[in-house]
Amino acid sequence: QVQLVESGGGLVQAGGSLRLSCAASGRTFSSYAMGWFRRAPGNEREFVAAISWSGSSTYYADSVKGRFTISRDNAKNTVYLQMNSLKPEDTTVYYCAAGLVYSGSYYPAPSHYDYWGQGTQVTVSS
Numbered sequence: 001q002v003q004l005v006e007s008g009g010g011l012v013q014a015g016g017s018l019r020l021s022c023a024a025s026g027r028t029f030s031s032y033a034m035g036w037f038r039r040a041p042g043n044e045r046e047f048v049a050a051i052s053w054s055g056s057s058t059y060y061a062d063s064v065k066g067r068f069t070i071s072r073d074n075a076k077n078t079v080y081l082q083m084n085s086l087k088p089e090d091t092t093v094y095y096c097a098a099g100l101v102y103s104g105s106y107y108p109a110p111s112h113y114d115y116w117g118q119g120t121q122v123t124v125s126s
Contacts (some may be wrong), residue, residue, distance in 0.1 A: 001026060002024055005115065006120040008020040011125065013125050017084045022078065022095075024074065030074040032101070033107065035098075035100055036049045036095070036097075043121065048094070050101070050107040051079065057104070059108065094119060094121075097115060097116045098113060098115040101113070112119070
């Protein structure tokens with residue numbers, strides 16, 4: 001069992017930055033790939049970024065590539081999402097997720113993640 005708690009959301013002007021954190025409970029955190037998703041229209045979960053269990057591989061949606069950076073600290077049981085050059089269209093709820101994902105093609109799929117946080121709101125004003 002893994003419990004996830006996101007933090008770091010808030011209100012920022014366009015072009016600004018935010019750093020989201022996701023703290024995980026449980027001793028098996030380092031076994032899990034971690035992903036960040038965000039709420040899309042229709043309440044769908046849109047893939048943002050993911051990182052392998054070791055941190056050696058990262059994956060990004062085209063819409064955030066070059067602006068967002070995912071990282072993890074397995075000693076602290078925490079995954080981060082550094083968001084730079086934020087745009088109004090980045091406004092929504094962001095979720096972190098944990099899953100036993102090992103194949104590159106599976107990282108963007110919400111169905112491959114077993115545990116989810118409650119979400120944190122990011123609002124980017126124009």
